[in-house]
Amino acid sequence: DAKTTQPTSMDCAEGRAANLPCNHSTISGNEYVYWYRQIHSQGPQYIIHGLKNNETNEMASLIITEDRKSSTLILPHATLRDTAVYYCIVRVNSGYSTLTFGKGTMLLVSP
Amino acid sequence: ETGVTQTPRHLVMGMTNKKSLKCEQHLGHNAMYWYKQSAKKPLELMFVYSLEERVENNSVPSRFSPECPNSSHLFLHLHTLQPEDSALYLCASSRGQFATNEKLFFGSGTQLSVL
Numbered sequence: 001d002a003k004t005t006q007p008t009s010m011d012c013a014e015g016r017a018a019n020l021p022c023n024h025s026t027i028s029g030n031e032y033v034y035w036y037r038q039i040h041s042q043g044p045q046y047i048i049h050g051l052k053n054n055e056t057n058e059m060a061s062l063i064i065t066e067d068r069k070s071s072t073l074i075l076p077h078a079t080l081r082d083t084a085v086y087y088c089i090v091r092v093n094s095g096y097s098t099l100t101f102g103k104g105t106m107l108l109v110s111p
Numbered sequence: 112e113t114g115v116t117q118t119p120r121h122l123v124m125g126m127t128n129k130k131s132l133k134c135e136q137h138l139g140h141n142a143m144y145w146y147k148q149s150a151k152k153p154l155e156l157m158f159v160y161s162l163e164e165r166v167e168n169n170s171v172p173s174r175f176s177p178e179c180p181n182s183s184h185l186f187l188h189l190h191t192l193q194p195e196d197s198a199l200y201l202c203a204s205s206r207g208q209f210a211t212n213e214k215l216f217f218g219s220g221t222q223l224s225v226l
Contacts (some may be wrong), residue, residue: 036215043113043201043217044154098144098167099215101154 004088009106012082018075020105022088025069030092033064034099035073037084044087044101047073078109114138117202117218124192125226132187132221134202142207143185144215145177148199160185161207192225199223 005023012018024033034049048055048062050071055062061074075082087104115136124130136143145157159167160179174196176188185202199222203215 041199041220041222043115043203043220044215045113045217046214049214098156098159100156103153 004090004102006086006088006102006105008103009108012075012078012107012109014080014109014111015077018078018082018107018109020073020075020086020088020107021070022073023070024088024090027068027090028092031090032092033062033068033071034089034091035060035062036087036089036099036101037082038087038104039081039084047086078107080109080111083107083109113216113218115202115204115216115218117200117221119221120219121222121224123224123226124189126192126194128192129188129190131189132200132202132223134185134187134218136183136185136202136204136216138204138216140204140206140216141182142205143179143182144203144205145185145187146201146203146217148201148220149195150198154201158187189223192223194225197223197225 032049032051035047036044038044047059048057050062050064064071085104085106087101089099118133142161144159146154147157148154156169157171158177163179174191178186199220201220202218205213205215
């Protein structure tokens with residue numbers, strides 16, 4: 001699976017958009033970009049994934065660059081409950097999932 | 112509520128004890144996983160079961176013994192653990208084989224302390 005690079009930490013004011021970047025310059029053509037988050041002392045939670053088109057669901061939007069070498073997760077109106085570690089993972093989308101979690105980005109949402 | 116339930120939520124055990132962690136999923140999934148998360152470290156995949164057969168075993172010491180009696184239940188049997196085994200143990204499930212949009216659903220984990 002391709003390696004990803006994320007900033008260690010980010011801050012965001014409550015109610016503002018949180019834009020979390022991820023670099024995956026070695027991504028292969030059949031690898032998807034997945035985002036999960038982990039709130040303190042809980043299991044990770046799936047957020048969104050995509051291949052090359054931008055994706056949106058009730059939690060977030062995923063913007064993937066045309067060359068697919070980077071992506072951005074957007075939380076449109078961050079709340080205090082969005083404070084968590086956010087993981088960007090790239091993986092082939094088939095079979096069982098042996099996701100490799102890196103260190104992720106610690107997002108702190110402040111009042 | 113993710114549909115994946117882990118018990119107990121917290122466990123304290125001595126190095127000579129034998130204990131088991133339990134995981135149950137109510138999602139009709141075919142694959143189940145054990146992950147370990149030590150303090151301030153990334154999650155580490157320990158074991159993967161697909162259709163009740165172990166398909167991955169990532170160099171985990173034999174003092175950790177998984178068991179998957181059916182597709183809904185997964186156990187992690189622990190014996191003669193070391194203090195460095197203290198960690199958050201997370202269970203997850205996914206639709207597994209033949210799925211085209213694989214997502215992992217995690218339980219809340221068991222926080223294990225080995226004294």
